[in-house]
Structure formats: C-alpha cells, structure tokens
Amino acid sequence: xxQLKETLKGHHxxxxxxxxxxxxxxxxxxxxxxxxxxEGALGENYDRVTIYRTLKTFLEKGIIHKVLDxxxxxxxxxSHNCSEEQHQHDHIHFKCNAxxxxxxxxxxxxxxxxxxxxxxxxxFNLLIQGTCPKCN
Amino acid sequence: xxQLKETLKGHHxxxxxxxxxxxxxxxxxxxxxxxxxxEGALGENYDRVTIYRTLKTFLEKGIIHKVLDxxxxxxxxxSHNCSEEQHQHDHIHFKCNAxxxxxxxxxxxxxxxxxxxxxxxxxFNLLIQGTCPKCN
DNA sequence: AAATATTTTGCAACGCGGTTGCATGTAAGT
DNA sequence: ACTTACATGCAACCGCGTTGCAAAATATTT
Ligand SMILES: [Mn+2]
Ligand SMILES: [Mn+2]
Ligand SMILES: [Zn+2]
Ligand SMILES: [Zn+2]
Numbered sequence: 001x002x003q004l005k006e007t008l009k010g011h012h013x014x015x016x017x018x019x020x021x022x023x024x025x026x027x028x029x030x031x032x033x034x035x036x037x038x039e040g041a042l043g044e045n046y047d048r049v050t051i052y053r054t055l056k057t058f059l060e061k062g063i064i065h066k067v068l069d070x071x072x073x074x075x076x077x078x079s080h081n082c083s084e085e086q087h088q089h090d091h092i093h094f095k096c097n098a099x100x101x102x103x104x105x106x107x108x109x110x111x112x113x114x115x116x117x118x119x120x121x122x123x124f125n126l127l128i129q130g131t132c133p134k135c136n
Numbered sequence: 137x138x139q140l141k142e143t144l145k146g147h148h149x150x151x152x153x154x155x156x157x158x159x160x161x162x163x164x165x166x167x168x169x170x171x172x173x174x175e176g177a178l179g180e181n182y183d184r185v186t187i188y189r190t191l192k193t194f195l196e197k198g199i200i201h202k203v204l205d206x207x208x209x210x211x212x213x214x215s216h217n218c219s220e221e222q223h224q225h226d227h228i229h230f231k232c233n234a235x236x237x238x239x240x241x242x243x244x245x246x247x248x249x250x251x252x253x254x255x256x257x258x259x260f261n262l263l264i265q266g267t268c269p270k271c272n
Numbered sequence: 273a274a275a276t277a278t279t280t281t282g283c284a285a286c287g288c289g290g291t292t293g294c295a296t297g298t299a300a301g302t
Numbered sequence: 303a304c305t306t307a308c309a310t311g312c313a314a315c316c317g318c319g320t321t322g323c324a325a326a327a328t329a330t331t332t
Contacts, residue, residue: 014279014328035318047282052319057280068204068263072318094255110262111247118269119230125263126246127204133254150299152309171289183311188290190309208289 011061011083018046022054023063032067032074032093032102065089067102068125076104092126098135102127147197147219154182158190159199168203168210168229168238201225203238204261212240228262234271238263 004020013019025041026033033041038051055075058064062082067074082088090110095102110124140156149155161177162169169177174187191211194200198218203210218224226246231238246260 016280016327018281048318049283049320050281053280066206068206068261070202070204070209070261073206092249094251094257097258105252108249108251111249113228113244113247113262113264115230115244115264116241116269118272119264119266120272121230121264121266122233123265125204125206125261125265126249127261128249128251128255128257128259129261130258131256133252136254136256150308152299154310184289185291185312186310193309 007063011063013057013061018042018050018054019057021045022051022058026064026075026077030103032076032104034072034074037074060084062087067093067104068127069095069102070127070129074102076102079104079106090124092128094132095127095129096132096135097129098131101132103132143199147199149193149197154178154186154190155193157181158187158194162200162211162213166239168212168240170208170210173210196220198223203229203240204263205231205238206263206265210238212238215240215242226260228264230268231263231265232268232271233265234267237268239268 002020004023005015007023008015008019021042022038025038029037029041035048035051035055038055039048042051055064059066059075061084062078064075065078065082065087067076076093078087078089080088092105092108092110093102094105110126115121140159141151143159144151144155157178158174161174165173165177171184171187171191174191175184178187191200195202195211197220198214200211201214201218201223203212212229214223214225216224228241228244228246229238230241246262251257
C-alpha cells in the first residue's frame with residue numbers, strides 16, 4: 001500500500017490527491033514550508049483555500065506542527081508519533097539568514113530553564129537564526 | 137526635561153505626540169504590545185499607518201524589539217542600551233495562555249546550546265507558553 | 273455495482289494586518 | 303521668522319487567512 005495513503009489513514013483522514021501532494025511535498029523538501037511555498041510547489045493544481053484547509057487539518061491531526069518565525073508562520077512534519085491527542089515538540093528550529101530555509105533540529109531538545117516562582121510552563125519554542133552548514 | 141522626550145532624543149528621533157504616546161504606552165503597560173493593542177490604547181488620536189510607522193522606527197532605532205508569538209507579532213521595550221547599531225536580546229519571553237499577556241523575562245538569558253558542526257548562530261528567540269503568576 | 277451518507281473541494285466574497293505614494297503639516301536649526 | 307527635513311493623514315493597494323455555499327469526490331451500505 002502506498003506510503004502516503006497509509007500515513008493519512010493512520011491519522012484518520014480520507015485520501016485525496018491534494019493531501020497526498022501536500023504530504024509528499026513536506027517529505028521531499030525537508031525544511032519547514034509556508035503556505036506560499038506549497039502554493040508555489042503545487043502550482044495551479046489546487047485552490048489556495050484547499051491548501052489552507054489541508055494545513056489546518058494536518059495540524060489538528062498531528063501530521064505537521066507550527067514553526068515560529070519573525071516573519072510569517074511555517075509548518076514542518078512531525079517526526080515522531082504525534083496524533084490528534086498529543087503533539088510533542090521540544091526541539092530546536094534553525095533559520096538560515098542566507099538561504100532563508102528553516103529546519104527542525106530534531107535531535108536537539110530545548111534546554112530546561114529555571115523560571116521564577118509562579119510560572120507554570122507548558123510549551124517551548126526556540127528559534128535560532130544564523131548561517132546553516134550549506135551557506136557557510 | 138521630560139523623560140519621554142529625552143529617550144527619543146537619545147535615539148535621534150524628533151519628538152512628536154504620537155511617538156511620545158506610543159512610548160508612554162509601552163512604559164505604563166509593561167507587557168509586549170501588538171499594533172492592535174496600541175490602536176486600542178491610543179484610540180482615535182492617530183492614524184493606523186502612523187502607528188505602524190512609529191513601530192518600525194522604534195524597531196530600527198533600538199527602542200523596542202520584536203517578540204515572537206504563535207499568533208501575530210508583538211513588540212516590547214528594549215531595557216538596556218540598544219541603539220541603531222546594536223540590538224541585544226537573549227532573554228526569554230513568557231506568554232500566559234490564561235490572560236494572554238506576553239512578557240520579557242529580562243533576567244533570564246537563553247541557555248547556550250551545542251549546535252551541530254557548520255551552524256553559526258546569531259540570534260536566539262525562546263518563547264515559553266504556560267500560566268503566569270497572576271493567573272495561577 | 274449502485275445508492276447513500278459524509279467529507280472535501282472550488283469559487284466568491286470578505287476581514288484583517290501591513291505597506292506605499294503623495295500632498296499637507298510639523299519640528300528643529302539657522 | 304524662514305527654511306529644510308522629517309512626520310503625518312488619507313487613499314489605495316496587496317497578501318494572508320477565513321467563511322458560506324453549492325458541486326464533486328470519498329467511503330460505506332445495500
Ligand atoms: Mn520542528
Ligand atoms: Mn523582550
Ligand atoms: Zn542556509
Ligand atoms: Zn496570565
């Protein structure tokens with residue numbers, strides 16, 4: 001059975017060509033993608049709105065996660081077993097100021113910080129900007 | 137001499153009532169503010185565009201810095217001696233999911249991380265979301 | 273294989289955040 | 303006071319993202 005269809009089924013989603021193409025794009029390009037990137041990659045095939053809705057659905061079902069950025073949101077594949085119930089993303093994101101790519105550093109977890117009394121942390125987002133190995 | 141005027145002069149900016157009011161709003165409310173927050177606070181006094189331009193100018197001159205957010209950008213006062221030449225912001229930002237406020241934790245610097253070979257880091261942005269002391 | 277129920281898509285329209293051009297108004301230096 | 307450089311308001315515009323609704327596609331049942 002097709003790998004893409006299997007992933008979609010695994011997250012309780014109907015297989016549609018748009019979903020397959022969006023998922024496939026995330027897999028082949030490995031960096032974080034904005035809606036505009038996808039629109040560029042998938043061209044005239046799908047309506048803008050459909051891509052927005054696909055991203056929203058993928059977010060909810062735990063297929064992708066948001067990546068914070070100082071200019072516009074991006075999305076990246078969830079590597080591990082995220083689902084509708086649990087998203088876990090304490091890894092670092094790196095944005096290259098030269099090529100503009102943003103990537104997940106899946107192996108690097110965000111270091112713990114000692115917050116002042118009264119703060120109850122739940123989510124962590126660490127974005128490091130600089131130059132990536134390719135542009136070095 | 138007025139404190140506000142002095143700050144503006146110090147960053148080589150002309151004193152205008154809009155700039156004074158925006159700066160004053162940042163000082164009295166202590167949390168990070170969005171453009172919308174300022175529009176709400178300053179009401180009918182100024183055009184939206186003027187507020188946008190004031191924020192842009194303050195950013196460039198080192199009076200405020202951007203604060204990352206999972207939904208829309210915010211801005212906060214630069215505490216130390218930022219200028220046109222140097223912005224230094226390695227402190228942590230905390231966003232409360234209850235009251236919605238985002239604050240600078242100026243005393244908490246972002247812990248160093250060991251990046252893989254080839255990555256040259258320049259900027260760090262750490263956003264922690266959770267519950268703040270007030271909403272605890 | 274056909275019929276049905278349910279979800280997904282495309283289209284049009286809209287709202288919001290942010291930018292630009294240009295004429296007018298204002299601050300600062302002389 | 304006069305001049306110059308900068309700041310503001312207004313109008314128009316663009317891009318991102320959302321919503322409502324009818325048509326199309328998918329999954330399920332017969
Ligand atoms: Mn990631
Ligand atoms: Mn800050
Ligand atoms: Zn790069
Ligand atoms: Zn709070």
